[in-house]
Amino acid sequence: MKYMVTGAAGFIGSHLTRQLLSEGGEVVAVDCFRDYYHPELKRANIADLVKNPSFKLSEEDLSLKNMSWLDRAFDPAEEILVYHLAAQAGVRKSWGEEFSQYTRDNITATQNLLEWSIKRGNVKNFIYASSSSVYGRITDLPMVEDKTLPMPDSPYGVTKLAAENLVRLYSRNYGLPSVSLRFFTVYGPGQRPDMAFSIFLEAIRTGNPIRIFGDGSQTRDFTYVGDVVRGLRKSSECTDGRVMNLAGGNTLHLLEAIGILEEAAGMKAKLEFLPVQPGDVQDTFASTELLEKTTGWKPTTPLIEGLRRQLRGRI
Numbered sequence: 001m002k003y004m005v006t007g008a009a010g011f012i013g014s015h016l017t018r019q020l021l022s023e024g025g026e027v028v029a030v031d032c033f034r035d036y037y038h039p040e041l042k043r044a045n046i047a048d049l050v051k052n053p054s055f056k057l058s059e060e061d062l063s064l065k066n067m068s069w070l071d072r073a074f075d076p077a078e079e080i081l082v083y084h085l086a087a088q089a090g091v092r093k094s095w096g097e098e099f100s101q102y103t104r105d106n107i108t109a110t111q112n113l114l115e116w117s118i119k120r121g122n123v124k125n126f127i128y129a130s131s132s133s134v135y136g137r138i139t140d141l142p143m144v145e146d147k148t149l150p151m152p153d154s155p156y157g158v159t160k161l162a163a164e165n166l167v168r169l170y171s172r173n174y175g176l177p178s179v180s181l182r183f184f185t186v187y188g189p190g191q192r193p194d195m196a197f198s199i200f201l202e203a204i205r206t207g208n209p210i211r212i213f214g215d216g217s218q219t220r221d222f223t224y225v226g227d228v229v230r231g232l233r234k235s236s237e238c239t240d241g242r243v244m245n246l247a248g249g250n251t252l253h254l255l256e257a258i259g260i261l262e263e264a265a266g267m268k269a270k271l272e273f274l275p276v277q278p279g280d281v282q283d284t285f286a287s288t289e290l291l292e293k294t295t296g297w298k299p300t301t302p303l304i305e306g307l308r309r310q311l312r313g314r315i
């Protein structure tokens with residue numbers, strides 16, 4: 001099978017690409033190595049993959065209109081499966097000046113890829129990486145796809161919801177097979193350096209305090225990256241445009257999670273409490289019933305085990 005993975009050098013995209021190659025697939029990996037975090041970390045994510053003859057890297061920017069490079073990457077007659085993970089990630093940076101980068105990489109790039117997909121045809125499925133950020137500040141938990149009204153609390157969430165809606169529109173109007181998966185706080189080896197566990201682990205290692213925005217009572221539904229990759233693979237057969245939560249079922253208060261992190265690292269953390277940041281939501285907790293019923297997927301990695309693997313740097 002031939003696959004396209006966008007954002008393939010990123011945290012989740014590189015794990016997915018490794019999995020597809022291990023299944024004997026051929027992957028066209030698209031990534032323009034944005035400097036949201038150091039591109040060298042992205043090169044390191046795929047260092048073992050570039051030697052694989054079934055891996056082809058296109059260092060192209062999906063937000064630009066010209067997509068002829070993508071036509072050349074595939075034989076017109078072959079069926080392809082598109083995993084669209086490329087995005088400008090992160091809630092906090094999405095305010096102010098930076099917002100235009102989010103509209104380009106999250107909305108325009110998605111629309112370009114959708115247009116390319118319907119024109120090309122032969123796209124077996126378009127699998128979109130959406131986010132729990134589309135929900136915003138919800139008190140009536142868990143978040144259920146067809147019951148909880150998405151009301152993002154950050155510009156990032158607005159762009160992810162806009163792109164998710166674009167995928168739905170192209171499915172409904174042009175018959176493009178698609179599925180969107182809303183990921184909840186993904187962690188594991190290679191986690192983005194701006195994400196909480198990466199920052200906390202670095203602080204513990206260097207003896208610096210962990211900075212907590214708020215009082216630490218906020219909860220998150222932590223999802224191990226290996227479980228996300230399995231969810232992506234299992235959803236590939238689902239082509240009716242549905243939107244499903246993909247979450248780990250490890251909903252914990254931040255302070256409890258830090259306790260588990262200390263246990264995994266075998267070291268004590270120093271804590272510093274700071275004001276809540278704009279766009280940060282208090283709680284996330286997903287119902288994953290739809291994904292489980294549709295695909296048989298279940299998360300299997302307990303937080304302590306996932307954190308040990310993140311510490312070891314191996315999945």
Ligand SMILES: NC(=O)c1ccc[n+]([C@@H]2O[C@H](COP(=O)([O-])OP(=O)(O)OC[C@H]3O[C@@H](n4cnc5c(N)ncnc54)[C@H](O)[C@@H]3O)[C@@H](O)[C@H]2O)c1
Nearest residue numbers: 007010011012031032033034061062086087105131183186
């Ligand atoms: N990590 C999480 O907890 C999480 C949670 C919810 C949703 N998501 C979504 O999952 C996807 C992957 O997230 P991640 O954490 O691996 O992020 P990441 O930043 O590590 O990976 C995204 C990759 O996309 C690339 N990219 C950005 N704009 C591009 C463009 N215009 N053209 C080509 N490549 C481009 C970047 O260079 C980067 O390598 C994103 O869509 C993100 O919104 C992630």
